[in-house]
Amino acid sequence: MTTPPDTQGIYLDNNATTMVAPEVVEAMLPFFTEQFGNASSIHAYGNRVGHAIKQARQQVQALLGAAQDSEIVFTSCGTESDSTAILSAIKAQPERKEIITTVVEHPAILALCQHLETEGYKVHYLTVDGKGRLDIQQYMDLLSDRVAIVSVMWANNESGTLFPVQEMAELAKSAGVLFHTDAVQAVGKLPIDLKDTAIDMLSVSGHKLHAPKGIGVLYLKRNTRFRPLLRGGHQERGRRAGTENSASIVGLGKACEMAMEHMEYEKTAVRAMRDRLEQGILAAVPNCFVTGDPTNRLPNTSNIAFEYIEGEAILLLLNKLGIAASSGSACTSGSLEPSHVMRAMGIPFTAAHGTTRFSLSRYNRMEEIDRVIEAVPPIVAKLRKLSPYWSDSGPVSDSAGAFAPAYA
């Protein structure tokens, strides 16, 4: 969309990416100029950077509750962490030819698994129910010594629904199977204490928690069998070669420290804003419902399906008012299919195309939420007026004259 958002814009798309916190920017800036050294160098230029990276590693360790700082491996992004984890597991255990994951994973996992299927791997995709919940019995039945790795997301990016990854990791451990979780949406929004879990590997993405884009972390529990994706240097103890992205590493460290400080705020104030937004919209708009599991989800995410209208059109009209959100409609992604997450939950097409995700951050304010609650109902009404599935007062009934197009 070319229309620039209003300067007084309301950003409710924090599961896509977040603003870099001003304190994070400030912490990073010296590492572009006076602190430009290569951490591997012996001289003072390098040494100072080396110390800063060490401090950042400890800040990340603290947020994740990792037992050792050496368990933190800096990568370029969440996707790299995901690929590293899965490819390491299959390279280290070439005799194991199966992978367990879920139908609602992020494409960083799903596209890789689909690719591995073409290379002869058997991938088991755990299904979800109407609220996006897994069937643990189905999972237990699949665990065997043929499985190289289980990869299950901690929190779903679209619905915010949480998976019981700690319990699932314990089950994998007792079956002797490696367990990875893509936690890019959970880290910074939920308290995490990895040393008390059986999770072997975990992916973090910096830009989801107010650090910059282009920095990620793979948590790698000590003694986990590992094969690097990138070889060629001793950086990250040889587990991820390549000169450290020192400014971004320092930024991520600072962002993790700030996330720790705001964890309680996230659970209370951010959640209160989310709940008010959701209840306000549900009260004012007919024929809409919350997707996912409202009782067990991220505190910042609300995904609402508006029936009989299409998500991109909603987003364009919101954008005109300076409100940024996201949608599971096919059109917003350029694909022909609506969100795989919504389809996996059995949301009908007429609703899946109208799913709209509002994802908040600690930088949102209650006044903004009230403005969004006011803005949404007229937008939905305007689009429903155009919709062939909607008559004056409600959905077109199934009687004569109902809209039944010839489908392509």
Next chain:
Amino acid sequence: MWDYSEKVQEHFFNPRNAGAVPDANATGDVGSLSCGDALRLTLKVDPESEVILDAGFQTFGCGSAIASSSALTEIIKGMTLNEALEVTNQDIADYLDGLPAEKMHCSVMGREALQAAIANYRGEEWKDDHEEGALVCKCFAVDAVLIENTIRSNGLSTVEEVANYTKAGGGCSACHEGVEAILSRVLAEQGKTFDPYARAPEAAPSAGGRKLGNLERIRRIERSIEAIRPNLQRDHGDVELIDVDGKNVYVNMTGACVGCQMASTTLDGIQQRIVEDLGEFVRVLPAKAMRKSA
């Protein structure tokens, strides 16, 4: 997000002719709910002249679907039904100053709704023959179904052929992995294997897909030149083969060809003939180019 033209945005934010036409006598319902689009077009047609007096749309769809519907109604109002049947999806896209490649199907839906509405008015049954797959080539907006059908009906086996027949992959080449995957799948169904190193079957049948030996290659070039010579001799010119060096074929133009302004055009013609006969690309150059580079 999408790079929508000003015109698309304008028609989305302020759609024309939204809603059903009262006392309409033609209705066209089309859509693809799985793609998130559905459209009902209603027309009021003058029974005497078959002129479209009024048109209205109801659309379930994205910004460009709503804009395409709005544009369609504006285009066809005042047309006769026969004139309206000539409207193509490209006309709708052009009216909106273009649509992103991924969104061209919105304009296709508009054209189909129009056809369905006219069929409805005339008491005919309209059948949708349009099948749509996932977009593979973004440069030329080619989808998987079209690629697959073209591979089947023409017995294609290489990425290059797919680009020649459908244009898919002829641009930035980023979709070649996707095209290879479709080729692998279709060829596997036919009991064949996709060979990424295979060259497209040559135009010259005698080449038989195998690489020509050096001698055979030069002989064939000679034969091509012999075949051209009578044409040149008729104009009191001539050509002789001097040398073949890899992809470069050096010739001497003699007689009236020397100093002829058309000499380079003649060289192009000779080159085209040799390329066709040989089934591979070569460059035909005047022999003096060889001396220069030596």
